[in-house]
Amino acid sequence: MEVSIIGAGLSGLTLALALHEQGIPAVVYESRPAPLAIGGAVMLSPNALRVLDNLGLYSIVKDKGYNFDILEYKNVDGDILDVQEFGSQEKYGYRGLRIYRHVLIDTLVETLQSKGVEVRYGHAFSHVVEETDQGVTFAFKDGTTVSSTILVGADGIHSTVRRYIYPELGTKFIGMAGITAAVPTSQLKLPEGYHLPTTIMSPKGAFQRVAEGSHANWEREFVADKEAGLKFLQEGNDHFPEFVRNAVSHISLDKVNKWPFFVVPRLEKWASASLKVIIVGDAAHAIPPSAGQGINQAFEDVYMLALLVRQSKTAEESKAALSFWQTYRQERVDKILELNKQIDLRRMPNPGNEAGGQTDKLPFELGWLYEPDFKGIVDEYVNKSKN
Ligand SMILES: Cc1cc2nc3c(=O)[nH]c(=O)nc-3n(C[C@H](O)[C@H](O)[C@H](O)COP(=O)(O)OP(=O)(O)OC[C@H]3O[C@@H](n4cnc5c(N)ncnc54)[C@H](O)[C@@H]3O)c2cc1C
Structure with a gap:
């Protein structure tokens, strides 16, 4: 088994590490000539930090960013309009972490290098040449080809790998x-x-x-x-x-x-018919920014995927595991899209209400988002499917 991953963003690099931890060889191919050195900061919440902790990264990145519990919304006079919880040591085991994207990317690249996992820059994926029950062959823009057991598109919202599964689909600004x-x-x-x-x-x-x-x-x-x-x-x-x-x-x-x-519509499948081509992160579900969950959800995707790939020995098991993965992940993404809508109602400028929303609201209950233990959920699925 070898997995080829397209895209050395946070999804692709984390997937490579998660697969390595499961003993599955992976190579990451990135079209850029070098790691992305720009891009501002992202906010990570306990659901994603637990994943990073399980992968041995949390203790490395925790002090490279800003740890906090809540995001406050205020009007120009300084009155609090709303509060969004991003973490809590007591409630969820982790405080929120605001950290530069390039710090996370550099940490992942260094960790992968130290474990001998290759990230090959200057490799722009072009198209899938052939998919069989045994594996997939794909081409780069320079015409060279690679074959592997599984190809994962972690190539972002404008994903080229996704075109293999959805040839007609475009993104909408x-x-x-x-x-x-x-x-x-x-x-x-x-x-x-x-x-x-x-x-x-x-x-x-x-x-x-x-x-x-x-x-x-x-x-x-x-x-x-x-x-x-x-x-x-x-x-x-x-x-x-x-x-x-x-x-x-x-x-x-x-x-x-x-x-x-940009947005992409809700996708019915995150894998090709023979299940050898899979999409993750923004390629599978672009989540608008309101709840700050885009990359947090991508960490959930790739961590669970690596655990499930490891547990699936036969074609039947792979099929069932991927179906479980997508159903579970889509349900969470759907709930986040609903949360985004609620946050937008409060946050977006609102005709007739110059403050930008109501002020008499309760904090969102976010235990469902921050508490899950994804390893436990996969273990439970595996145990059930064996019995
Ligand atoms: C302003 C802003 C703020 C954000 N803040 C947050 C936040 O606070 N919290 C949060 O959770 N999320 C946040 N997000 C969302 C988050 O950035 C995305 O969800 C996340 O970057 C998705 O990661 P990804 O690895 O799936 O895709 P990307 O980060 O887009 O990475 C894709 C990679 O694939 C490479 N690639 C593309 N095409 C090819 C190809 N053909 N061949 C080879 N490589 C290719 C790209 O160069 C890139 O390196 C924010 C987004 C924005 C725009």
Whole structure:
């Protein structure tokens, strides 16, 4: 058994490590020439941190980021509008962790290297050449081919591997983009009593509506235009508190990130007919950013997949295990999409309510999201299917 993984983002690298821990050889192929060194920070919640802990990574990354329990939403006057729990040592065993994406990627790459798992850069996947009951042969854009037992597409929301399963499917731009920048905390001169992270709600909202261009390079040009992103962040901030104005007063261009938001429809299958081509992470289910669960869910995908692949000895077992995996994972993704909707109702600028939502709401109950022990769930599935 050998697994080829397309994409050295967080899904692909974590899958390679999880498979290695199960004694399954894997190679990661990435189209970029080197590890991604940009991309701002992500927030990890206990469900994902438990996965990283099981893989021996949590103790390495815990102190490389910012540990916190709650994300506060405030209006421009400093009144709390809402609170979203992101972790708790007492309740879930882990505090939330805000950490630069490139720190996670570097840690994963180093860990894989130390274990002899290869990540091959400059390898752009092109297409599947042939799939049989024994395995799959696929080609890179330079025309070279590789054969392996399983091919996993961890190549993000615009996945090329997914085209093999869904030739007609495209992504849809939703007309919004996140424009972010990192600045030193000291620059903010944060007043007493302000807890980080905090989202300051403004009647103008936290998103910019951008026009979709008519040509194919639109996305690349929009993302590349960092000057426009900087201008957006720095303009029209008079209504924001002083520390927000301090924050945007000096921003280095290389710290500006622009993320146009795309969606893909709910996918009925995350694997090909012969089950040799599988998609994970954003390639399988792009989750809008409201609940901060995109990468957290990808960690769940790949960890469970590696455990299940290890347990499946026959074609029948593989089929049943993949069906269990996708059903379980889709149910969680669906619940998160519903949570996203609830969060958007509270967070998005709301006509008639300049604060951006109601203020008389209870915190979300998130035990279902943060508590599951995925190893236990797989063990239970395996025990049941043996009996
Ligand atoms: C602004 C922003 C903030 C976010 N914050 C959070 C957060 O706080 N918490 C959270 O959980 N999620 C967050 N997310 C979501 C999260 O970033 C994604 O869910 C996550 O990156 C998905 O990981 P992935 O590995 O599946 O895909 P990607 O990160 O997109 O990685 C895919 C990889 O595949 C490579 N690739 C693509 N095509 C090919 C090819 N043909 N051949 C070879 N390689 C290829 C790409 O170069 C890339 O390295 C955020 C997203 C955005 C945009």
